[in-house]
Amino acid sequence: MKKSLVTIYDIANKTGYSATTVSKALNDYADVSEKAKKRILEAVEEMKYFPNSSARTLSTKKSWxxxxxxxxxxxxxxxxxxxxxxxxxxxxxxxxxxxxxxxxxxxxxxxxxxxxxxxxxxxxxxxxxxxxxxxxxxxxxxxxxxxxxxxxxxxxxxxxxxxSDNWAGSSLAVNHLYELGHRRIAHITGHRKTFAGQQRLKGFMESMNHLALDVPESYIVDGDYFSEEGGYRAMKELLSLPSNPTAIYAASDSMAIGAIECINDHGYSVPDDFSIIGFDDIALSKFVNPKLTTIKQHxxxxxxxxxxxxxxxxxxxxxxxxxxxxxxxxxxxxxxxxx
Structure with a gap:
């Protein structure tokens, strides 16, 4: 014999409260006492009551x-x-x-x-x-x-x-590299149509200006939509310059990882030849070689x-x-x- 579903009327009979009070307790109305809520929720658990989604939608005026x-x-x-x-x-x-x-x-x-x-x-x-x-x-x-x-x-x-505070993240990145003695710092940007890309570039430029560091136009390279491939292509462009940067701030970890791969493929190493810092702190950043210094988004x-x-x-x-x-x-x- 098929077991019938428990209803709010069964909960009402079990607890001694009205069906209206049970409904209000289940929907966390403020005019139901904590004592009543506690008793009703205990009965719900004990009787394994599951509210019908259609009825719940009608009673609460929400689709949930x-x-x-x-x-x-x-x-x-x-x-x-x-x-x-x-x-x-x-x-x-x-x-x-x-x-x-x-x-x-x-x-x-x-x-x-x-x-x-x-x-x-x-x-x-x-x-x-x-x-x-x-x-x-x-x-x-x-x-x-x-x-x-x-x-x-x-x-x-x-x-x-x-x-995330993208501007502050760029400032942290630039200042960290500055404190390590770097003065020729390049930036691999995220796409200029993205809010994060715009803000991280702005933070980079303003932080560099604040430190009175020169930013040649060739040191700002588009990494496209924050991809490893974009980072690889951008780093290849930086390696072709007559005067290479000593450090690169990439606007995402994926681009930083792509840049590291490009550096390795061209016979250089990180951090011996170039310092690299990313942005995001994705899970992979802890496991690449070398482990990536980055700006963590929470x-x-x-x-x-x-x-x-x-x-x-x-x-x-x-x-x-x-x-x-x-x-x-x-x-x-x-x-x-x-x-």
């Missing part, structure tokens, strides 16, 4: 779903080391509050739809956008809409945003803060445009040496 837009330019999707860690942290933070994540494409019923159209169709409660491209029109449309949203790794005055804090900002908007039923900048730190390993 958060949409995810994930836009990265390398074409590697969730394999992207930085974004992967951030999304995992965000996921863990919203799961505690019983939200599910919905990843979408722009295809809906075999028709091209905008992200915003897709999320409206799905009825999500809010959206997290993980994107680095400042010119993505679909993302701009989302950021400007009334739907609660939080954007990671971009800046905006129409949506809540969370990003991906756990970025994901947690993004979740906090989005849930605040969803629960308050009001979109907000808050900006949170997460501090970074210098991690010294083996890829830089004193002159």
């Amino acid at each position: 779903t958060i949409g995810v837009v994930f836009v990265e330019s390398l074409g590697i999707g969730m394999k992207h080391p930085f974004f992967n860690e951030v999304i995992e942290s965000f996921k863990q933070s919203v799961e505690v509050h019983e939200y599910d994540l919905l990843f979408v494409s722009r295809n809906l019923h075999n028709q091209k739809k905008s992200y915003l159209d897709h999320f409206r169709y799905r009825g999500v409660d809010g959206v997290v956008v993980v994107c680095s491209n400042t010119e993505d029109q679909q993302v701009k449309e989302l950021m400007e809409d009334a739907l609660p949203s939080v954007v990671i790794d971009l800046n905006s005055d129409t949506s809540s945003v969370v990003f 991906t756990d804090q970025i994901g947690q803060k993004a979740a906090e900002l989005l849930l605040k908007q969803i629960n308050g039923k009001q979109k907000s445009a808050e900006e949170v900048q997460i501090p970074v730190e210098l991690v010294v390993r083996e890829s830089c040496k004193a002159l």
Whole structure:
């Protein structure tokens, strides 16, 4: 005989509270006493009650779903080391509050739809956008809409945003190399269309100017979209100069790793011939040879803060445009040496 599902009426009979009070306790209403909540939640656990998702949606006026837009330019999707860690942290933070994540494409019923159209169709409660491209029109449309949203790794005055202190990270990198005696410092940039690339370049230039260090135009080399291949190509360009830099600050660990590979392939070594510093502190940076000195982004804090900002908007039923900048730190390993 099939066992019937436990309902809130069964919980009410078990605890002596009304079905309305049980429902309020399950949805964490403030007008239910802690004693009542405790008793009801104990009964829920004991009786193995699972709320019906459709009923829960009707009673709370929420879908309990958060949409995810994930836009990265390398074409590697969730394999992207930085974004992967951030999304995992965000996921863990919203799961505690019983939200599910919905990843979408722009295809809906075999028709091209905008992200915003897709999320409206799905009825999500809010959206997290993980994107680095400042010119993505679909993302701009989302950021400007009334739907609660939080954007990671971009800046905006129409949506809540969370990003690392890219400028300060560049300053830490330049000052570390300066303290080691380096004066000829080159920069492998991230793509100029990306917010992080722009900010890290700005931080580099202003820090170099502050230290009264010359920056030849040839010392600023485009590493494309933060890839190992981009770092390799950029380093090859730097090696062809008549006057080589002694140190290179790459705007990502992946580019720094590509630069190290290029240096090795051309018969030089790190840090004996060139000092290299990266940005991100991806897992691989501890295992390359030599271990990479880098600027650490706190991906756990970025994901947690993004979740906090989005849930605040969803629960308050009001979109907000808050900006949170997460501090970074210098991690010294083996890829830089004193002159």
